[in-house]
Amino acid sequence: MxxxxxxxxxxxxxxxxxxxxxxxxxxxxxxxxxxxxxxxxxxxxxxxxxxxxxxxxxxxxxxxxxxxxxxxxxxxxxxxxxxxxxxxxxxxxxxxxxxxxxxxxxxxxxxxxxxxxxxxxxxxxxxxxxxxxxxxxxxxxxxxxxxxxxxxxxxxxxxxxxxxxxxxxxxxxxxxxxxxxxxxxxxxxxxxxxxxxxxxxxxxxxxxxxxxxxxxxxxxxxxxxxxxxxxxxxxxxxxxxxxxxxxxxxxxxxxxxxxxxxxxxxxxxxxxxxxxxxxxxxxxxxxxxxxxTGADWWGAGPGAHSHVGGVRWWNVKHPAAYARALAEGRSPGAGRELLAAEDRRVERIMLELRLVDGCPLGLLAPAGARAAQRALADGLLRPEAYERGSAALTLRGRLLADAVVRDLVD
Missing domain, CATH: 3.20.20.70 (Aldolase class I)
Structure with missing residues (x-):
C-alpha cells in the first residue's frame, strides 16, 4: 500500500x-x-x-x-x-x-x-x-x-x-x-x-x-x-x-x-x-x-485503493483521520478518478502483458501492434501465443517487461 x-x-x-x-x-x-x-x-x-x-x-x-x-x-x-x-x-x-x-x-x-x-x-x-x-x-x-x-x-x-x-x-x-x-x-x-x-x-x-x-x-x-x-x-x-x-x-x-x-x-x-x-x-x-484483470475490489483501511466498474478511489492515509471520517458517518475517501475507455485499455495492456497468457493483440493501437511485431522478431514475445492472438512474454521478454509494455501501449 x-x-x-x-x-x-x-x-x-x-x-x-x-x-x-x-x-x-x-x-x-x-x-x-x-x-x-x-x-x-x-x-x-x-x-x-x-x-x-x-x-x-x-x-x-x-x-x-x-x-x-x-x-x-x-x-x-x-x-x-x-x-x-x-x-x-x-x-x-x-x-x-x-x-x-x-x-x-x-x-x-x-x-x-x-x-x-x-x-x-x-x-x-x-x-x-x-x-x-x-x-x-x-x-x-x-x-x-x-x-x-x-x-x-x-x-x-x-x-x-x-x-x-x-x-x-x-x-x-x-x-x-x-x-x-x-x-x-x-x-x-x-x-x-x-x-x-x-x-x-x-x-x-x-x-x-x-x-x-x-x-x-x-x-x-x-x-x-x-x-x-x-x-x-x-x-x-x-x-x-x-x-x-x-x-x-x-x-x-x-x-x-x-x-x-x-x-x-x-x-x-x-x-x-x-x-x-x-x-x-x-x-x-x-x-x-x-x-x-481489472475486476472489482473494495479496499478498506487508511490509504487503501478501490476499483469498481471503472471508478478508482483511495482513502485518507492517517489512521486517525480515517477513523474520524467513519465515526462522523462520512466516506474516508480522499479522492477518485473515473477511468476513460482509453485509460482502461492502457491499464489492461500494462497488467495483462505481465501474465503468462498475455494480453489480446486486439487491445493494441496500430503503433502498439507494430511494436508487438518487432518484439516478436526480437524474441520477446512467444510465437505460439502470438498466433492465437495474444502478446505473451518469453523469458527474455520478462526481463525486459517494462520496456515491452512501454512500446505496446503506444
Whole structure:
C-alpha cells in the first residue's frame, strides 16, 4: 500500500458511485482488500502507508486506533454495503495486507472477515488470505486464524541470510519463515506463500541461491520474488546516497531473476505473473488476479485503493483521520478518478502483458501492434501465443517487461 496518494476529484461524503460503475457488476468478480497499517518497526526499504506504535502514540501516552481498529474497519465494510446497494455478488476473495496484519489478535482479523460475511456473503470457494511476518505468529495464533475462516497465508521471508535481513531491517531470524510454513500446514492452511526480495545491497549470487533453496525446501505452493526497488524517502535510499551501502544494478537483478526462474521450474513451480510462481492453477493468488484483470475490489483501511466498474478511489492515509471520517458517518475517501475507455485499455495492456497468457493483440493501437511485431522478431514475445492472438512474454521478454509494455501501449 504505497504511501503517496495521487490527485483526483473529491469523493462524495456518502461514498456513492456513478450509476455506470455498477452496470454489469453481477458479471464481474468482487474482492475485498483490508489494510492493517501497523508495524512493530519500520523496514528501511519500505515506503508503504504504515505506522509504528511510537508514531501513533497520543500525548497521554496511549496508543491510538489499534485496539479498536477491527471495528473501525468494519464500519467501512458496512459503508461498502450501502454504496453497492442490492449488488448480489458474494465476495470471491479477501486479502488482508499491511503493515503487519498479524500484530492484531487473530480474533480481530476474524472479526473483520466476519463483517464481510455478514454484509455480502462469501463464495463457497472464497480465497481468504492474510500477510504475516514470521516473528509475529506461532502455532496457536495460526490455528486460531484458520478457525476464523482464513485459508491462505503469505509470509514475508525476503532472505535466508542474516546480513541481508539486517540491510532490509527485517526482525526475524533465518529459518523462522520455513518453520512458519510447517506450522501453517499443521494448522490446516491449504495455500502458503513465501515473499522473497532479490537485489539487496550486499547480497551475492550464493546468498540468493541459498534463499531460493531454503524457500523451496520449505514446501510452499506459491512463491513471490520481487526485485528490490529503492524508494525515495526511505532509510535505505538515504544509506545508499551517503555511500553506506552499494546500489544494486539492473544486470544483477536480471541474473537473480534467471536464478529464480531456473530454481522454481526445477522444483515444479511455474510462473503465471512476472514475479509470481505457483505449483498449479489452484495455487495462484486469485485476489491478485482480480487486480491484474481489472475486476472489482473494495479496499478498506487508511490509504487503501478501490476499483469498481471503472471508478478508482483511495482513502485518507492517517489512521486517525480515517477513523474520524467513519465515526462522523462520512466516506474516508480522499479522492477518485473515473477511468476513460482509453485509460482502461492502457491499464489492461500494462497488467495483462505481465501474465503468462498475455494480453489480446486486439487491445493494441496500430503503433502498439507494430511494436508487438518487432518484439516478436526480437524474441520477446512467444510465437505460439502470438498466433492465437495474444502478446505473451518469453523469458527474455520478462526481463525486459517494462520496456515491452512501454512500446505496446503506444
Amino acid at each position: 504505497p504511501s503517496a496518494l495521487p490527485d483526483g476529484e473529491p469523493v462524495p461524503e456518502d461514498g456513492s458511485l456513478p450509476a455506470h460503475a455498477l452496470t454489469g457488476a453481477a458479471s464481474r468478480p468482487l474482492g475485498f482488500y483490508l489494510h492493517v497499517p501497523y508495524c512493530a518497526t519500520r523496514c528501511g526499504y519500505c515506503d508503504f502507508n504504515t505506522y509504528t506504535a511510537g508514531e501513533l502514540r497520543g500525548s497521554d501516552g496511549t496508543l491510538t486506533s489499534q485496539d479498536t481498529y477491527a471495528e473501525t474497519l468494519a464500519e467501512e465494510v458496512r459503508l461498502a454495503r450501502k454504496v453497492l446497494g442490492d449488488d448480489p455478488r458474494a465476495v470471491q476473495t479477501v486479502f488482508v495486507g499491511g503493515g503487519t496484519p498479524t500484530l492484531l489478535p487473530a480474533a480481530d482479523l476474524g472479526r473483520m472477515l466476519g463483517v464481510i460475511r455478514e454484509e455480502f456473503g462469501l463464495a463457497a470457494d472464497a480465497e481468504i488470505s492474510t500477510e504475516a511476518n514470521p516473528e509475529s505468529v506461532g502455532p496457536a495464533y495460526l490455528e486460531e486464524l484458520r478457525a476464523t475462516g482464513f485459508n491462505r497465508i503469505s509470509f514475508g521471508m525476503q532472505s535466508a541470510r542474516q546480513h541481508v535481513l539486517k540491510v532490509l531491517d527485517r526482525a526475524h531470524t533465518p529459518g523462522r519463515p520455513e518453520a512458519c510454513v510447517a506450522e501453517a500446514r499443521a494448522a490446516g492452511f491449504a495455500q502458503v506463500n513465501l515473499d522473497l526480495i532479490y537485489g539487496t545491497p550486499g547480497e551475492s549470487d550464493d546468498d540468493w541461491r541459498t534463499t531460493l533453496d531454503a524457500a523451496l525446501g520449505a514446501g510452499p505452493d506459491h512463491i513471490s520474488a520481487y526485485a528490490l526497488i529503492v524508494e525515495e524517502g526511505t532509510r535505505l535510499a538515504r544509506q545508499i546516497r551517503r555511500g553506506e551501502v552499494p546500489m544494486t544494478d539492473d544486470d544483477v537483478h536480471a541474473d537473480r531473476y534467471l536464478q529464480a526462474e531456473e530454481a522454481m521450474t526445477a522444483a515444479g513451480l511455474e510462473w503465471y505473473e512476472v514475479s509470481n510462481w505457483a505449483n498449479d492453477r489452484a495455487a495462484r493468488c486469485r485476489h491478485n488476479e482480480l487486480y491484474w
